[in-house]
Amino acid sequence: MSMNIMDAEDLFRKLTSGAKFNFKKYPADAQKLKCLKPKCIPVCSALSIKKEPKGDACKVSDDSVSSEAHELDTDSELTLLGSMKAAVTGNKFKKKKNSKKKLDTQESLKKKCAAQQEERISQLRKHHRISVTGRSVPPPIVDFKRMQEEFNLSPKLIQNLLNSGYTDPTPIQMQAIPIMLQGRQVLSCAPTGSGKTAAFLIPVIHHLAGPRKLGFRAVIVSPTRELASQTFRECVRLSEGTGLRSHIISKTSQAVRRFGPQSSKKYDILVTTPNRLVYLLQQDPPTLSLNHVEWLIVDESDKLFETGPKGFRDQLAVIYRACDSNNVKRAMFSATHTIHVARWARKNLRGLISVTVGHRNAASDNVDQKLIFVGSEHGKMVALRELVQKGLTPPVLIFVQTKERAKELFSELIYDGINVDVIHADRTQLQHSSCVARVWM
Ligand SMILES: Nc1ncnc2c1ncn2[C@@H]1O[C@H](COP(=O)(O)OP(=O)(O)OP(=O)(O)O)[C@@H](O)[C@H]1O
Numbered sequence: 001m002s003m004n005i006m007d008a009e010d011l012f013r014k015l016t017s018g019a020k021f022n023f024k025k026y027p028a029d030a031q032k033l034k035c036l037k038p039k040c041i042p043v044c045s046a047l048s049i050k051k052e053p054k055g056d057a058c059k060v061s062d063d064s065v066s067s068e069a070h071e072l073d074t075d076s077e078l079t080l081l082g083s084m085k086a087a088v089t090g091n092k093f094k095k096k097k098n099s100k101k102k103l104d105t106q107e108s109l110k111k112k113c114a115a116q117q118e119e120r121i122s123q124l125r126k127h128h129r130i131s132v133t134g135r136s137v138p139p140p141i142v143d144f145k146r147m148q149e150e151f152n153l154s155p156k157l158i159q160n161l162l163n164s165g166y167t168d169p170t171p172i173q174m175q176a177i178p179i180m181l182q183g184r185q186v187l188s189c190a191p192t193g194s195g196k197t198a199a200f201l202i203p204v205i206h207h208l209a210g211p212r213k214l215g216f217r218a219v220i221v222s223p224t225r226e227l228a229s230q231t232f233r234e235c236v237r238l239s240e241g242t243g244l245r246s247h248i249i250s251k252t253s254q255a256v257r258r259f260g261p262q263s264s265k266k267y268d269i270l271v272t273t274p275n276r277l278v279y280l281l282q283q284d285p286p287t288l289s290l291n292h293v294e295w296l297i298v299d300e301s302d303k304l305f306e307t308g309p310k311g312f313r314d315q316l317a318v319i320y321r322a323c324d325s326n327n328v329k330r331a332m333f334s335a336t337h338t339i340h341v342a343r344w345a346r347k348n349l350r351g352l353i354s355v356t357v358g359h360r361n362a363a364s365d366n367v368d369q370k371l372i373f374v375g376s377e378h379g380k381m382v383a384l385r386e387l388v389q390k391g392l393t394p395p396v397l398i399f400v401q402t403k404e405r406a407k408e409l410f411s412e413l414i415y416d417g418i419n420v421d422v423i424h425a426d427r428t429q430l431q432h433s434s435c436v437a438r439v440w441m
Helices: 005-015 027-034 062-073 089-127 144-151 155-163 171-181 196-208 225-238 252-258 274-281 313-322 339-348 377-391 403-415 429-440
Strands: 077-079 085-087 130-133 186-189 218-221 246-248 269-272 295-299 329-334 353-357
Touching (some): 130 171, 225 246
Parallel strands (some): 186 353
């Protein structure tokens, strides 16, 4: 039987005219009868938002969303007496109003939740002195275990980290690793000795996963042979047991003979200085190919970006062009922030994220610095001799501006009977390595 709401109410009034109803005696029925008046129908109770436990106040229940959808979909009908049914139009309006209210509440809960989450992340960054710019920057991850869970890092890689004595990530690793694991391009600036090498090696090793015999899939460019050797050693250590093969170009003449289109295919990671790589790329035909490169890492990018005879800007451009695969990503790491590197990166690297640890261009916190006023050029030598007399604990590194000054200082110190060696561009690689090895390893 179909009838509109006015017919139903009229009929009900007629059938019950003169009858008095005891609301106290029959509360259950009273409840039912109350339902006949549209304004009393308790539709809101089903739409109430679930109370979330304390501490997770922002969680918006999916159930409540679906129950709301259900409420809107069901036919709004009221059973009047037995099988008599009537449509409830006023009720529908109220339900819609309540649903909207609920949607608004959920929306504001979500916003509140996002704001709280952002606040937590920003506190964490502040605590580790990390600053970032860029869109949708992933949060820093403060332990390797969580990184492993979130990005499915191989247990082998984690084991290699532990074997290297890396129990917790350093701040640059906390932030740069998740960014690179998401396949985003990054410009990172963190003080010397802050663990930048592992910050780029971990994501590279994870992405390459295992050998593919396609040729180099990651290229790491370092400004000096010593730095390249150091990076190569760390790369071998962290990729142990993964099957990945790393290579460092030590002699170009050897490399020309060694690499053919086939032989270079067995390597996955190339660590090199720019000049050597460019020399090989410019052979006719090129001695090696970089068209399968997925990651191009520019270490000490501030040095490599310098123009002029000491810089590698032109060489970097050749390498950049040679890495011509569609899915190549670039990451740049350095200890100092330079405007021209930042500008270039912003212009050329899509979706770039910049990460800085500590104050830009500040020295590492764990380096004590002391400025000694020496008066004149000659005063430097006097001050150095004084330091030696007071007792310097070796190993000691002394940096000077040119190789001529390095040679002069070396002769002076040898004359004083001090056990000293010197590294500069005129010395052979063997002399470099043996000096570094004797002093540092
Ligand atoms: N998570 C870690 N836990 C402990 N030690 C680490 C960690 N990461 C790196 N190291 C160690 O810290 C030292 C400095 O690391 P690394 O050479 O990568 O620094 P860097 O930032 O690249 O410095 P530079 O600017 O001089 O190249 C190395 O001896 C390295 O083995």
